[in-house]
Amino acid sequence: MITTNAEAQARALYTALAAGDVDALAELLDPDVVVEPTAGMPGELGEIRHGRDAAVAGFWWAIGRQYAARAEPERFLTTDDGALVVLGRYRGTARDGGGDLDAAFAHVLRFADDGRIAALTQYTDSAGWADALPDPGRPRAGRRALRRMTYETDERGVATIRLTRPEAGNAIDPRFTEDLDEATFRAAEDPAVRAVLLCADGTRFSVGGDLAVLGDLEPDALPAVLRQMIDTYHQALERLTEIDAPVVTAVRGAAAGGGLGMLHVADVVVVDEAASLAVGYAALGLVADGLNSWYLPRTVGLRRAQELFLLNRPFSGAEAVAWGLATEAVPAADVEERARALAERLAAGPTRALGRMKRLLRESHATPLPAQSRAEVVAMVDAAADEDAATGVPAFRAGQRPVFHGR
Known part of the structure; x- marks a missing residue:
């Protein structure tokens, strides 16, 4: 159920992004949402994204590939034209041996008639994001140090x-x-x-x-x-x-x-x-x-x-x-x-097939039988196209132990 409360929608957005909750994002974002990042953000992060899938995969998930960071909202302000301004900080660390990220942000959110988020304009210290990334001349073998x-x-x-x-x-x-x-x-x-x-x-x-x-x-x-x-x-x-x-x-x-x-x-x-x-x-x-x-x-x-x-x-x-x-x-x-x-x-097993198995089993907890039936069909057909299936089926038929390569 979509709420029309702008602040509640915004809080739900930051929670879903922190958890990587794709289903929640699908509920919160308008299908035609536009995300406009700050000019000068590193690499692909500076590109305007049109549409929900592009925004999630091309902007937010792209951030996750480069940074272990989260947006922490602190203040919510409404504007006369119905937009919501969210003030807060990005905190975290760049991956692959990069430095700390601590950058203030202002997000301007606009909403569709049904309450979904229709646009997000980001204002942040793009130089701080770039400075946190690892030195291109440094070997990329180094990762952020683990202490626990x-x-x-x-x-x-x-x-x-x-x-x-x-x-x-x-x-x-x-x-x-x-x-x-x-x-x-x-x-x-x-x-x-x-x-x-x-x-x-x-x-x-x-x-x-x-x-x-x-x-x-x-x-x-x-x-x-x-x-x-x-x-x-x-x-x-x-x-x-x-x-x-x-x-x-x-x-x-x-x-x-x-x-x-x-x-x-x-x-x-x-x-x-x-x-x-x-x-x-x-x-x-x-x-x-x-x-x-x-x-x-x-x-x-x-x-x-x-x-x-x-x-x-x-x-x-x-x-x-x-x-x-x-x-x-x-x-x-x-x-x-x-x-x-x-x-x-x-x-040593067929990794991609095992991945499909584990997801089918876990998702069966909350999936109706007809939907689970369709999911099995899709998973089986996809697995049949893998190299491991091309190896495993004839080996099994010949009574031999297959050697799987996980692809």
């Missing part, structure tokens, strides 16, 4: 994202969410990545939100910090569901709160059979993040999800398997080895 985790790929095509803050239980703080956004972006942009392994140093996979950080905030600052953290975290989690590469999560020791999100978005979860898992929000007076409120009712059932949320009931790794939250449970010492073996097995 590491990222590496191997010759098999497995990208390993390892949480490296064991002294804090790999707790989630603002830097953690920024690092996960960067790491998942690298995996999504690299065509050589054919599987992703999420694992952690230490005896706890992730205890959830960093209470040492959140507890030191002034009460009136907590909502804004949580908003920024959760938007960035959810963007990274959703990216893992969208890439073709299957995701394997290895959980040792403990996982709680938002940390459970890294289990939910995985395609395969190997858990320590003696692990301790919990939702935990009720003990803090908070609600839910990490996509828990979406996944848990669908995975473990509504009644059990109510028990986990409202009564704050902890559960074990063995229960996680029995309830469908994890794939298999093994002794703690074997968790990472088993998870890596599964990631390597998946990396």
Whole structure:
């Protein structure tokens, strides 16, 4: 339902852009929307975009390819002719070894009769955007440094994202969410990545939100910090569901709160059979993040999800398997080895076909049967045109093991 409230529409726009929510953008933007960037924006970012698809893919997604940044609105002002002026700042970092971005902006939004956004004119410090980009003479191998985790790929095509803050239980703080956004972006942009392994140093996979950080905030600052953290975290989690590469999560020791999100978005979860898992929000007076409120009712059932949320009931790794939250449970010492073996097995598979499979399965939660039927037809026909199908079908028919190349 489209609201005619201009400020509400604008706030919804910035939320959708931060989350990469294509469906929300389709609702918010007029099909013929015009986006006029500031003159002098770097490269393709300075081109006027006509139409919703061109605006999303050619402007906003193009920003995402070059910057890990977000627009943070601060003030909303109406004009006599019905436009809305939004004042705020772009904050973030340029990718590929670039610098920090902190640039003020003014956006002038105009609206169609049905309340959708029909035009956006951007005014910002284009020189600041250009200055944040990496030096063209510098080798592009360098990326923005990760401090809460590491990222590496191997010759098999497995990208390993390892949480490296064991002294804090790999707790989630603002830097953690920024690092996960960067790491998942690298995996999504690299065509050589054919599987992703999420694992952690230490005896706890992730205890959830960093209470040492959140507890030191002034009460009136907590909502804004949580908003920024959760938007960035959810963007990274959703990216893992969208890439073709299957995701394997290895959980040792403990996982709680938002940390459970890294289990939910995985395609395969190997858990320590003696692990301790919990939702935990009720003990803090908070609600839910990490996509828990979406996944848990669908995975473990509504009644059990109510028990986990409202009564704050902890559960074990063995229960996680029995309830469908994890794939298999093994002794703690074997968790990472088993998870890596599964990631390597998946990396040797038909990557694009596996990507279509994972999306069909996830989208089936909310897709009516006739629409799911049509989606299967499209996915099957598209997969049949891939090189892997041309290899796999005759090999299977001949009783041979196919060698897939992920294309």
